[in-house]
Amino acid sequence: MIITTENPLPKVYYETLGLKEKQLWHISKVKEWHNEDVTGIITSLSKEILDLSTFENLKWVATPTTGHDHLDMDRINEKEIKIISLQGESEFLSGVWATAEHTMALIFALAKNIIQNQKLTEKHGWERAYKSIELAGKNLLIIGNGRVGKQVRFLAEGLEMYVTAIDKDNQSDLARLLWNADFVSIHVNNIKENYRMCNQAFFQAMNPNAFFINTSRGEVVSEPALLTALCSGGIKGAAIDVVCDEHLGTMNDKLFEHARIYGNLIITPHVAGYTSESRAKTDEFLAKKIKDYLILEEFSNAILQRKQG
Helix, strand or coil: CEEECCCCCCHHHHHHHCCCHHHEEEHHHCCHHHHHHCCEEECCCCCCCCCCCCCCCCCEEECCCCCCCCCCHHHHHHHCCEEECCCCCHHHHCCCCHHHHHHHHHHHHHHCCHHHHHHHHHCCCCCCCCCCCCCCCCEEEEECCCHHHHHHHHHHHHCCCEEEEECCCCCCCHHHHHHHCCEEEECCCCCHHHCCCECHHHHHHCCCCCEEEECCCHHHECHHHHHHHHHHCCCCEEEECCCCCCCCCCCCHHHHHHHHHCCCEEECCCCCCCCHHHHHHHHHHHHHHHHHHHHHHHHHHHHHHHHHC
């Protein structure tokens, strides 16, 4: 039995896997006594980590994401459950520009004071209270020169920004680069080595007139240090699409409170990669990966049964 947390699940999964709706159930409709029949789960990003402990015969979990931090990795590793995802699919992901575009949208929003001006007009104000800046000629520091970092660089250079891109491991001159940057954009993986890499010392090294952008993972940023920098004038502003512990439901209320009250912090709910086009491409790609896995499993089982026979 295959189940899903998605409601509704895109039709491409039914079509590619050759399943009818009654053959692919939503998790909420699966009774406890059917749990042992579940062999596969199609899931996605959620506010809570999906508990897999009740599915004793689970063989695989599919998710249209590159990260796995929303999955029950302890259970997956313990039971050697197969993960079918976008992780490592560099050729496919090279054609997905959603996160890079969202990063540039956040840079524009900060530079042009979009949020502050919107709030002003909502109060029937019609005045030039917030002077914006031009991006041409500004210095952009990209930390994390992978797929998204390279895409952001391409877009930023098209606006005649001066771009410096470095990898996380190449930070010998980081303090100077941070001080000279007008914008700092983070594009690193959520691994142990990157945990809270953007800490108090990091923000203290930034120019007070600079902006900070993070569309990677919330865990790479020390949120108390970010709040201190925003409140003290250590940096001019920030825009983030991710926060710490967003899948555990224990997000930092002080961060959201600051964004509500002040105009120097923009928060979007992890939607950088969530566009109509990217999701359609991803669902089609993931459905084919699931089909290929199931065909391989069926073939392997047939060979095993023949040997045993």
